[in-house]
Amino acid sequence: MDYKHHFEKAKHATRTMVGLSKDIINLVLADLAEALILNTVEIIAENAKDLARMPAEDPKYDRLKLTDQRIADIANDIRNVVALASPLGEILSDKTLENKLQIQKVRVALGVVGVIYEARPNVTADVFSLCFKTGNVAVLKGGSDAEFSNLAIVKIIHSVLAKHEISIDVLTLLPAERTSTEALLNARGFVDVLIPRGSQSLINYVRENSKIPVIETGAGIVHTYFDESGDLDKGKAIIFNAKTRRVSVCNSLDCVLINKNRLADLPVLLSPLADGQVEIFADEQSYKILKSNYPEALLNQATEEHFGTEFLSLKMAVKTVDDFDAALNHISDNSSKHSEAIISEDAENITRFLNEVDAAAVYANASTGFTDGAQFGLGAEIGISTQKLHARGPMGLEELMSYKWVVRGDGQVRR
Structure with a gap:
């Protein structure tokens, strides 16, 4: 498998995201919410294939299971994201120096966001909606436990993107096999940040083996x-x-x-x-x-x-x-x-x-x-960070942003 090709296309897709207006982004997400509802039967049928491979007593079974109501909840979370103000381009500070240089601190997307997660197919839709709203490209590595469910949801997302003539490379779902995890952990230069969602063992493995900056999320001993x-x-x-x-x-x-x-x-x-x-x-x-x-x-x-x-x-x-x-x-x-x-x-x-x-x-x-992004008014969440850098707690739109300094001059040079 040529994983590098996937990562190169994802990196190039960041320019696609920069060119999208906030109105188009919201329209795509609103259409996606409707498409998920319309395709509920297909999603549940694919989810049933995953459930058939997992013992019902497994703690992950409930996380894996999709129902009409849970799909409706996913769609509602996406609608909540649509309703939120976009942080893209927000000016955090603006000042003019004595030398007349104008310096602004402006919110920008992180770039390419990689997410490794286990038997949680809702994460597929949640991550895409939050990344898309914030101008980020998403590279997802779901667990084999949810393979059919994830593929079904991504198929719907790609169909909505294609309808709006937007490159499907803004969302990549890597194959479920372990080799794609190793490739993602080593995708330095292509993926800007990596977020693991799942068990403590998964989080530990990603933290210890990733060559990409990691935001730890998930494990809760409450x-x-x-x-x-x-x-x-x-x-x-x-x-x-x-x-x-x-x-x-x-x-x-x-x-x-x-x-x-x-x-x-x-x-x-x-x-x-x-x-x-x-x-x-x-x-x-x-x-x-x-x-x-x-x-x-x-x-x-x-x-x-x-x-x-x-x-x-x-x-x-x-x-x-x-x-x-x-x-x-x-x-x-x-x-x-x-x-x-x-x-x-x-x-x-x-x-x-x-x-x-x-x-x-x-x-x-x-x-x-x-403790949940939707409950905290963030719309859907990409995870709950248990660290202190760069985000903490439920991660919504602002936590998927960085910033850059924009400097405007008129011929100034430094002595």
Whole structure:
């Protein structure tokens, strides 16, 4: 396979993107949203081929599965992107020096954005819509688990581009085999930035082997701390939602930390989880409390490995902490810096938690399930960055931009 040819065409397509008006970009994306809805039956049929190859109990199965509603949601996310103001060409600063040079700092596209992802066919449409809106060219490497689904979605995207007489090279889907991953990791000079979306092992592999700058996204080891002053009704609802809303996503809850002075409330706090068939791995103190108050088949004694685990399933750890500082220490030692929450009525503890916890998103009295680009008003998201350079948290339009300095003169020379 001549991967270099793919990368060269993608690089050349960046000039195509520069020539597109914002109105044309929005028109293409609006047409794409409609085309996805019109081709729902075809997409689901191809998705069924992928699902047939994956055990239903696999945590990735839910991420892989497409339904009428999920395709409608993808289309709505694209419409949300259309409705957002484009950051392309935004002037971040503008000044004229004493020598009459005019210097502007202007937002521009990153260029060619590579994305490596696993069994998440929605990412195919999300990434394209965000990249296209921001004037970027996208090179995608989906997992073999979602091969048929990704091909179906890309076919529709290419058909919409062709309808508008736009080069299909603005979106490249590389073959599903592993060799294309290695080629993409080494596409220096063609691809400007690489974004992995998936398991921690995938992210680690990309970070350790890429010759291209990497923005790390994805893996979430998520905690919610129930403080000594926590409201029990709020806690029940927040913990249940954060754990069970959609277990296979990176913002789902992995570990509840409970202040030792509220252990007596633990059975009530976790009671909705029993109805949701959530399997608990409890430390010694919480296990004693839950032993006669939680279904025996769903209750286990925790080992150290359960703390610091991203479960991506109906499993959750429970840890007793002596006080607020012990909770912060546990989070510091085990967090992946994705999303962390506190349930508390103590204003001082809330302020300290929000200030001191090092994570991309920190919450007070709300579910971590909100860590999502659409929920944050960004439209669709290209991923959730857990690093600090160049972006952090849900990545929308602005996070897919760089800038350049534009200098206008009238014959000035430097002495």
